[in-house]
Amino acid sequence: xxxxxxxxxxxxxxxxxxxxxxxxxxxxxxxxxxxxxxxxxxxxxxxxxxxxxxxxxxxxxxxxxxxxxxxxxxxxxxxxxxxxxxxxxxxxxxxxxxxxxxxxxxxxxxxxxxxxxxxxxxxxxxxxxxxxxxxxxxxxxxxxxxxxxxxxxxxxxxxxxxxxxxxxxxxxxxxxxxxxxxxxxxxxxxxxxxxxxxxxxxxxxxxxxxxxxxxxxxxxxxxxxxxxxxxxxxxxxxxxxxxxxxxxxxxxx
Amino acid sequence: xxxxxxxxxxxxxxxxxxxxxxxxxxxxxxxxxxxxxxxxxxxxxxxxxxxxxxxxxxxxxxxxxxxxxxxxxxxxxxxxxxxxxxxxxxxxxxxxxxxxxxxxxxxxxxxxxxxxxxxxxxxxxxxxxxxxxxxxxxxxxxxxxxxxxxxxxxxxxxxxxxxxxxxxxxxxxxxxxxxxxxxxxxxxxxxxxxxxxxxxxxxxxxxxxxxxxxxxxxxxxxxxxxxxxxxxxxxxxxxxxxxxxxxxxxxxxxxxxxxxxxxxxxxxxxxxxxxxxxxxxxxxxxxxxxxxxxxxxxxxxxxxxxxxxxxxxxxxx
Ligand SMILES: Nc1ncnc2c1ncn2[C@@H]1O[C@H](COP(=O)(O)OP(=O)(O)O)[C@@H](O)[C@H]1O
Ligand SMILES: [Mg+2]
Numbered sequence: 001x002x003x004x005x006x007x008x009x010x011x012x013x014x015x016x017x018x019x020x021x022x023x024x025x026x027x028x029x030x031x032x033x034x035x036x037x038x039x040x041x042x043x044x045x046x047x048x049x050x051x052x053x054x055x056x057x058x059x060x061x062x063x064x065x066x067x068x069x070x071x072x073x074x075x076x077x078x079x080x081x082x083x084x085x086x087x088x089x090x091x092x093x094x095x096x097x098x099x100x101x102x103x104x105x106x107x108x109x110x111x112x113x114x115x116x117x118x119x120x121x122x123x124x125x126x127x128x129x130x131x132x133x134x135x136x137x138x139x140x141x142x143x144x145x146x147x148x149x150x151x152x153x154x155x156x157x158x159x160x161x162x163x164x165x166x167x168x169x170x171x172x173x174x175x176x177x178x179x180x181x182x183x184x185x186x187x188x189x190x191x192x193x194x195x196x197x198x199x200x201x202x203x204x205x206x207x208x209x210x211x212x213x214x215x216x217x218x219x220x221x222x223x224x225x226x227x228x229x230x231x232x233x234x235x236x237x238x239x240x241x242x243x244x245x246x247x248x249x250x251x252x253x
Numbered sequence: 254x255x256x257x258x259x260x261x262x263x264x265x266x267x268x269x270x271x272x273x274x275x276x277x278x279x280x281x282x283x284x285x286x287x288x289x290x291x292x293x294x295x296x297x298x299x300x301x302x303x304x305x306x307x308x309x310x311x312x313x314x315x316x317x318x319x320x321x322x323x324x325x326x327x328x329x330x331x332x333x334x335x336x337x338x339x340x341x342x343x344x345x346x347x348x349x350x351x352x353x354x355x356x357x358x359x360x361x362x363x364x365x366x367x368x369x370x371x372x373x374x375x376x377x378x379x380x381x382x383x384x385x386x387x388x389x390x391x392x393x394x395x396x397x398x399x400x401x402x403x404x405x406x407x408x409x410x411x412x413x414x415x416x417x418x419x420x421x422x423x424x425x426x427x428x429x430x431x432x433x434x435x436x437x438x439x440x441x442x443x444x445x446x447x448x449x450x451x452x453x454x455x456x457x458x459x460x461x462x463x464x465x466x467x468x469x470x471x472x473x474x475x476x477x478x479x480x481x482x483x484x485x486x487x488x489x490x491x492x493x494x495x496x497x498x499x500x501x502x503x504x505x506x507x508x509x510x511x512x513x514x515x516x517x518x519x520x521x522x523x524x525x526x527x528x529x530x531x532x533x534x535x536x537x538x539x540x541x542x543x544x545x546x547x548x549x550x551x552x553x554x555x556x557x558x559x560x561x562x563x564x565x566x567x568x569x570x
Contacts, residue, residue, distance in 0.1 A: 009325075012358045019355030027343045088339035092400075095303045096356045097328040251307040253300070 016098040020106025021113070028080045029114055033166055037174075038072035039118055049187050057130035058217045063186050064122040065216075066147075066209035071177065073115025073148045074155035077107055078169035081159035100247055104156055104239075111152030116144045132216065139215035139224075147208040150231055153238035154204070160245030180205050190221050204234035254317050256281045256408050256439040257302065261311035264297050271297040273463035274311065279441060279456075281407070284434045286454030286471065287443040294463040295443035296336060299412050302441075303333050316407060329357075331408040332401030336416070338393035342386045346377050346396055349385060350403060357404035364403065371399040374429065391422030398426070408439045415449065427453060447548065451475050459553065466553075474553070479520040480506050481552035482545070486529055487514045489539040502528045514542070522546070 028034055046064050084090035093103050126132030134140055158173045181187060183196075184205035190197045200206040207222070207230035214220035220227065257279040264272040272294040279285045289295050300306040302313055304324050313320045318327035340349050347368060354364025372378045375395040380388070385396060394414065401409060411430070415423040430453065434440050444450050450457045451471045458468040467474065488495060496515055500508040504519045519525045522545040533540050 015358060016356050019352060022355075023341070023344075023352050026348070027341060087342065088335060088337050089341055091305055091335065092339050092353075093356065094305055095328060095331075095333050096353075097325050097358070098356060099325060250305070253306045 013099060013102040016096065017102040017106035017109065020093065020103060021110040024076060024080050024107060024110030025113065028076055028110070031079055033079050033170070034075055034114070037170055038075035038114065042067040042071040045181070057126055057132050061122055061126035061130065061132050062209060062213035062216050065119045065212050066205060067181065067186060068122055069115040069119035069144070069148050070151050070205050070208065072118035073111045073151035074158070074173065074177065076111035076114050077152060077155035077159040078173055079166045080107060080110070081156070082164050082166045082169055086164035094250060100250065101243060104243060104246060108149060108152045108156050111155050112145070112148040115148035115151055119144060119148065134216055135218040136215040143211045143215050146228070146231055146235070147212070150204060150208070150235040150238065153235055153242060157238045157242035157245065160242060160249060162249050185209055185221065201230070204231065207231045207234070254281065255279060256283070257313070257315055257441060259302070259313045262298065262301060262308050262313055263310035264301060264306065265309045270463050272301070275460065275465040277458055277465065277468050279439060281439050282437060283456060284440045284454045285442070286450035286457035287441065287460060288445070288447065288450045288457050289460035290445055293460045295460060296412055298460070299333070299410055299443060303331065303410055304328060330406060331410055332404065332406040333410040334394070334398050334401050334412065334414055336412040338397040340385045340393055340396050340400070343384060345382045345384055346372065347381045349396060349400060353400040353403045359404060367403050367405070371402060375399050391418055394418060394422065394426065398429070406438070408441065409433065411440065411442045413443055413445070415444070447475065447478060477556060478548045478553040480518060481556060482520060482522050482548045483516050483518045484522050484525045484529065485511070485514050485516050485542070485544040485546060487541040487543075488533060489541060491515060495538070498532060499529065502532070
């Protein structure tokens, strides 16, 4: 059972990370907290925004998909990590031969898959009821992978807050997530924000929503290149900060 | 090669030094006891050895792999049963074991085979598909131990494994640990119970206030510890003649004044107490108070440190 060669080691790490992903799916996808903050919350927000306005499906569906993946993907880490701190099962992973990075990657993929599944719901509704067309299906898959990974990484970064109560993390996270809805071209299009449009650039949700719209409808505000670069930069930041914070927690433990 | 090798390991929490420059080795195949009262630093030591917390100073290695520089390989060699059973409540016993197996890189057939074996050993086969939520304390501890053994580790760490268990579960657990050790697993077990260390371990280290005293065979430590039992007595007249007479009582090893009381150390407090009664009667003295005090790890620690200090030829500052 020695894992001295680099490829064998990487393979081992990936398998352990995948075990963590599956564990998260089994345990946390159907928790009330995940359903509440990952599904119901964004759904009601969106309904209250869209109601009474005669918006075309080409605006509604990308917006709803962006919110869904944003909330859903970023909710699993903040549910799972504090819970496992409390039950000490998080320590089980730390004492296993798995690098700290692989633990986080496993947790992130767990949130990302949840986000992608939830995002598929508005898409299916759009296709069935509004006849939403997907201009670029392959692109859509790539976009969903990128976006759900990014937001799940954001959730994991917040899960580094050293608490064993998921509610604590959720509260701080919502303090960030909710304002972002208003500056990311979801409720108010960036083009209508005038000189304040530049503020949209500091929100990862801006790029996510724009790239989803682009692959669904063929048009976007910034264009795919800017969107992808913006999203990658944010993913990098979330990962970088997340790994450091989690590692600092472990060392002080 | 030593299974565990610890060199000047130290851990500070703020200004508190929880573990203070401890060094020891555990050979492969040993059943090693880490004995100390509450707050001595046992858990902190195990946490450092298993990668849960970083040493402030010093090093340690597991099967030759440094615990900080080569943590991955060090971790392949051990399993750990922490103070609190950490199982997934929402998963069945079987899925808990499957997850542990996957985490340690076992293939599907391997982990299935091991899980079946372990459920059998721990008498949990009937609960295979039950969620761990409803498990009793003893069952949780058994499942935690089974999960720690899934990858057939060479070394097993256990942090006070019998604490909080009923007598029967505790006996079963000790039996399983002894068997594992006979079959070759190196065991590192912490406890605050002298008797437990004595019956299970080949060698025992005593830790008090973060410092390590002797590492020795348990019988020897037991002897030392027993001499730290004492009788505390207060008589209405405590002249130097009286205290000298009391100190001369058979089996008394040493004595000292403690306030208005006089303390006599002995491996046999009952005999000494009886002798004191007889002495008081014969000399028409009144006993104001008399008290027997059980063995204390703290006193044992002190007496061991003293003995070590006395026998050391090269003095230390
Ligand atoms: N996370 C922590 N922060 C601050 N002090 C701690 C922490 N963990 C343990 N300690 C202190 O370190 C000392 C040793 O604790 P511990 O290793 O748990 O002892 P034991 O397991 O032998 O009962 C105690 O004084 C305890 O209060
Ligand atoms: Mg302890």
